[in-house]
Amino acid sequence: MSSSSPHRPRIPVIVLAGFLGSGKTTLLNHLLLHRAGNRIGVIVNDFGAIEIDAMTVSGQVGSTVSLGGGCLCCAVDASELDTYLETLTRPSARLDVIVIEASGLAEPQELVRMILASDNPHIVYGGLVEVVDAAEFEATRKRHPEIGRHLAVADLVVLNKTDRAGDEECARVRKAVAETGSTAAIIPAAYGRIDPELLFDPALRPEAEEKARQLTFEDLYLEERAAEDGDGHGGHLHTAYESVDFDSDVPMDPRRLMRFLDSRPEGLYRIKGYVDFGAGDPGNVYGVHAVGRFLRFTPRPWTRGEPKRTQLVLIGSGIDAPALREELERCGVTEDPAGETRQDAAHERAMWGVLRYVQQPGDDDA
Numbered sequence: 001m002s003s004s005s006p007h008r009p010r011i012p013v014i015v016l017a018g019f020l021g022s023g024k025t026t027l028l029n030h031l032l033l034h035r036a037g038n039r040i041g042v043i044v045n046d047f048g049a050i051e052i053d054a055m056t057v058s059g060q061v062g063s064t065v066s067l068g069g070g071c072l073c074c075a076v077d078a079s080e081l082d083t084y085l086e087t088l089t090r091p092s093a094r095l096d097v098i099v100i101e102a103s104g105l106a107e108p109q110e111l112v113r114m115i116l117a118s119d120n121p122h123i124v125y126g127g128l129v130e131v132v133d134a135a136e137f138e139a140t141r142k143r144h145p146e147i148g149r150h151l152a153v154a155d156l157v158v159l160n161k162t163d164r165a166g167d168e169e170c171a172r173v174r175k176a177v178a179e180t181g182s183t184a185a186i187i188p189a190a191y192g193r194i195d196p197e198l199l200f201d202p203a204l205r206p207e208a209e210e211k212a213r214q215l216t217f218e219d220l221y222l223e224e225r226a227a228e229d230g231d232g233h234g235g236h237l238h239t240a241y242e243s244v245d246f247d248s249d250v251p252m253d254p255r256r257l258m259r260f261l262d263s264r265p266e267g268l269y270r271i272k273g274y275v276d277f278g279a280g281d282p283g284n285v286y287g288v289h290a291v292g293r294f295l296r297f298t299p300r301p302w303t304r305g306e307p308k309r310t311q312l313v314l315i316g317s318g319i320d321a322p323a324l325r326e327e328l329e330r331c332g333v334t335e336d337p338a339g340e341t342r343q344d345a346a347h348e349r350a351m352w353g354v355l356r357y358v359q360q361p362g363d364d365d366a
């Protein structure tokens with residue numbers, strides 16, 4: 001039996017994949033350093049640099065769990081992965097996100113399948129991030145033609161080592177991704193320095209708890225670094241991205257919103273927030289989480305007195321903020337000029353497109 005509150009949010013589980021040496025560990029370390037108050041659980045498949053770096057830099061970062069050597073997918077069957085996920089999802093761990101670093105040799109699809117098949121009610125699959133070494137892409141593709149398959153299923157491709165790769169090499173990777181039929185967002189990066197908000201939300205902790213939080217090693221390290229280099233590394237992270245806030249008390253029309261989401265522009269990497277579908281589902285508010293082309297809705301009942309609104313944040317680069325805001329405004333429910341009210345069945349049908357992206361509805365209330 002779970003001791004959690006009925007509406008304890010599910011913890012997104014993100015799979016971080018990529019071939020040997022592509023920069024997964026570097027990216028993971030970057031996330032741990034710029035976690036903005038989030039508690040990150042990490043499952044890695046070897047006792048490599050990740051834990052050592054995490055420990056020296058942060059002292060303690062959530063719970064770090066290491067699986068004994070070998071390939072995670074091969075060495076661990078679903079029940080073992082579940083054991084680790086269970087440890088990490090205990091309320092006492094207070095984690096906000098879990099990242100599983102897949103071995104360079106593991107098939108990430110297999111890992112994704114295991115997460116989706118998990119009956120742990122506290123997790124939700126958060127997307128597949130594939131790290132690619134832009135400088136070595138051709139050589140990797142020759143050695144591992146299966147990279148095409150990995151790119152095809154990725155939600156977000158981090159085009160890493162752009163400091164070593166020329167425009168031509170970067171263009172080749174983009175072309176290869178497109179050839180797989182994938183619509184994954186492609187984020188160029190050096191040393192895995194992507195904006196962590198692309199993968200998870202800033203921590204939303206009650207203020208009192210935040211105040212009581214002890215200053216961690218990480219805080220000290222970041223403060224020190226900011227003092228050292230003025231507009232330090234942290235500041236640069238956000239400059240490459242733009243974000244658009246949308247806040248409305250007009251309920252969203254499910255079909256219109258789905259049309260918007262299905263045709264979201266390429267540079268729009270991340271969408272998060274809450275949606276009010278009005279008569280589509282009067283009892284529930286829908287959390288929305290999109291990373292690249294990955295999309296997930298998580299319904300939960302409105303709490304008593306909670307204002308019914310839709311609040312979204314869209315993050316991307318090269319996006320047209322006013323146009324996106326306008327498009328979202330057009331997704332609002334409009335009054336029926338004939339004054340006809342739709343039947344319940346029609347509202348239900350309109351929600352079908354949304355429900356395709358809901359995982360195991362109702363589990364939270366079990």
Ligand SMILES: Nc1nc2c(ncn2[C@@H]2O[C@H](COP(=O)(O)OP(=O)(O)OP(=O)(O)O)[C@@H](O)[C@H]2O)c(=O)[nH]1
Binds near residue numbers: 019021022160162163
């Ligand atoms: N020049 C350059 N080097 C990088 C970059 N990202 C990572 N590296 C280096 O590439 C090497 C491999 O990086 P890791 O993060 O260990 O790669 P990994 O994917 O975790 O590797 P495995 O654990 O072997 O699968 C390290 O020496 C990193 O310092 C980058 O963007 N540019």
